[in-house]
Amino acid sequence: MINLQDIRYVRLGTRDLEGAIDYATKILGLQLVSREGKSAYFRSDKVEVRGDTRDHTLVYFEGDPNDHTIGFDLKDPADFDTVGAALDNAGYRATAANKEACELRRAKGVLQSMDPTGNKIEIVARPYHSGPRYFPGRDAGITHFSHIGLNSTDTIRDEKFWTNICNARVSDWLGDAPLLRISTCHHSIAMFPSTVPGVQHINHQVEDIDDVMKSYYFLKEKGVKIAWGPGRHPLSTAVMVYFYGPDNMVYEYSCGVKHISAEDEKTYRPRQFPSTLTSFCMWGSIPDFPSMQSAMEPAKPSLKAV
Numbered sequence: 001m002i003n004l005q006d007i008r009y010v011r012l013g014t015r016d017l018e019g020a021i022d023y024a025t026k027i028l029g030l031q032l033v034s035r036e037g038k039s040a041y042f043r044s045d046k047v048e049v050r051g052d053t054r055d056h057t058l059v060y061f062e063g064d065p066n067d068h069t070i071g072f073d074l075k076d077p078a079d080f081d082t083v084g085a086a087l088d089n090a091g092y093r094a095t096a097a098n099k100e101a102c103e104l105r106r107a108k109g110v111l112q113s114m115d116p117t118g119n120k121i122e123i124v125a126r127p128y129h130s131g132p133r134y135f136p137g138r139d140a141g142i143t144h145f146s147h148i149g150l151n152s153t154d155t156i157r158d159e160k161f162w163t164n165i166c167n168a169r170v171s172d173w174l175g176d177a178p179l180l181r182i183s184t185c186h187h188s189i190a191m192f193p194s195t196v197p198g199v200q201h202i203n204h205q206v207e208d209i210d211d212v213m214k215s216y217y218f219l220k221e222k223g224v225k226i227a228w229g230p231g232r233h234p235l236s237t238a239v240m241v242y243f244y245g246p247d248n249m250v251y252e253y254s255c256g257v258k259h260i261s262a263e264d265e266k267t268y269r270p271r272q273f274p275s276t277l278t279s280f281c282m283w284g285s286i287p288d289f290p291s292m293q294s295a296m297e298p299a300k301p302s303l304k305a306v
C-alpha cells in the first residue's frame, strides 16, 4: 500500500507560457514564485489555513497542452524506496527521476508512473516548502490548491488502483465514478468518465461564499467564460464556480468543502448518488463544459418540473 499524504501539484503544458502566466496571476489569483527555463511555478497555500505552504502547487511549462501530470506526496518519506516495488508488483512501471528532474519538482525524490487510464502521476518524497507566505497579485481569497477532476477510461478499474495500491478512500460515488479522499478533505480526486487521460478541472479553495461570488462577477467582467455555477455540490457541500483557463483547462473556486476527520473515518460510509443534475448541483446550475455534461444523465422532464 502506498500511503499518500495529499495531492501536491499539477503540471500543465502550454504553447503560450506568457499568456498562461498572465492568466494565473491576474485572473486566477496565484503567486508566480519562480521561472526556470521554460517553466513557471505558482504558489497558492495560506499557511494559517493549510498548516503549511507548499513551494508550488501549479506549474505551466512550454509543451503540449494535453501533457498533464499530477504530483502527490508521501505520508512518510521513508516509504519512498518501497513505492517503486509496490507499483512494479501491481504491474505498473515506475521510474525514479534523475537529480535534475527532482530539482525541477522541488523535491528530494520523485517517482514517475501512470494510473491505468494513462494519467501521469508523480509521487514525491520530501517536497520543498516555502518560507515566505503566499502573496498573490489578485485577491481572489484563495486559501490553497485542493483537488482535481481526473479523466478515467474505466472508473471502476481506476478506483481499484487508487484504493488498493494507494491509500485513497471512496467518499461518495456519482454513478460509477468515485470521489476519492487522501487527506481529510472529501475529495482530492473526482473521477470523470472520458476516452482520454488528463486533468478535467483544477480546484482552489477560497475563504468564503463572498469570494466565490466576487470572483463570479470579476470573471464575467473580464470576459472569462464561466463553465458552471455559481452552485453547490451536495456531495461535498462546497459552494462553487467553474471557469475556463488557458488551453481550455477548467478551474474551480469553492468554499466549505466537507472534511472527514480521523474520528469520522471510523464510521464513515460512502454514499451512492445517481449521476443526475441534482447530484452535481443542488441549486440546479447546468454546466457549460462538455466533460461535465457527458458525466451527467439527462434530467427527466418530471424532475425539471418539480
Ligand SMILES: [Fe+2]
Pocket: 147, 148, 149, 190, 201, 203, 252
Ligand atoms: Fe471540483
